[in-house]
Amino acid sequence: MGIQKVMVIGAGQMGSGIAQVCAQAGYDVKLNDMKQEFFERGLGVMTKNLTRDVEKGRKTEDEKAAILGRISMSLDLQDASDVDIIIEAAVENMEVKQSIFKQIDQIAPAHAILATNTSSLPITEIAAVTNRPEQVIGMHFMNPVPVMKLVEIIRGLATSDEVYKAVEDMTVKLSKTPVEVNDFPGFISNRILLPMINEAIYALYEGVASKEAIDDVMKLGMNHPMGPLTLADFIGLDTCLSIMEILHEGLGDSKYRPCPLLRKYVAAGWLGKKSGRGFYVYE
């Protein structure tokens, strides 16, 4: 199964990172979003990352131009008609993802793989709205994509071995390390990470310590590169809340109850770094 042409759906922080690493590995990439300004925002982030690579001597200007030249804008899912794989990285919402998968199943060539970068939603349920569940798979990149080595690969109930192998090979070609995980809410990464973040938010909510103190304890005491509240802002508080809701609903245990303070921040539009304010304020 030769993969050459890639479509990435969603040009946000994850989709733009995925598009960048695919183009760096030599794939032609169509980066789809709903509005030109969203594509341009993603292109701006990729350009900034690549400019830093040039400044640090890791890439030449020619390589930067070639990578950006492999990325084209798409504002219409019909552009999926000639690609070999689609990696969906739109918002963490089952209705949105199922609607996208229903459409791309009709448009993409019969051989195309339909992958999702979902953080926590069941792959099997997304696959069930398509006529090719054996070609649907989870390909879970970590944020920031250009830096983090891991890709969790999640099989749905019907995912074929051939499709698993093709995605595993592609992950290696992207210079990432694939890890196979079964289809359970939050997979491994977010089943472990998000309850820690949620607990940190409870500690803040209950007045156990200030936000800075909570982050310092985990950074200086546990050697985490970012404190949990800074990391929550970095991931996006809307995404954190969605993941906690999926863990709570999918695993049915009250230990996964999203902290009310997290709900309040999301309701206020304080989504973290991407909206300029979360637990911290960003310029």
Ligand code: CAA
């Ligand atoms: N995009 C691309 N490159 C980036 C970047 C970004 N957003 N942020 C940092 N980098 C690069 C920088 O270029 C830098 O490389 P060079 O110095 O070689 O140029 C390198 O990363 C280190 O950056 P900094 O020195 O600026 O800062 P740092 O040492 O604090 O590292 C970090 C930044 C890599 C993000 C680090 O803080 C970190 O690892 N944080 C934790 C990230 C994490 O846990 N990610 C997982 C989130 S959960 C998830 O993704 C799953 C989910 O479903 C929610």
Ligand code: NAD
């Ligand atoms: P984001 O809010 O930065 O970006 C989402 C993008 O998708 C936006 O540009 C939005 O306009 C676009 N979009 C929404 N609906 C669309 C549609 N129907 N068609 C095309 N584009 C659409 O979000 P993000 O942080 O990039 O997260 C994207 C996905 O990746 C989510 O499923 C999330 O759970 C997952 N994820 C996030 C992280 C993280 O740390 N933020 C890590 C791994 C996986």
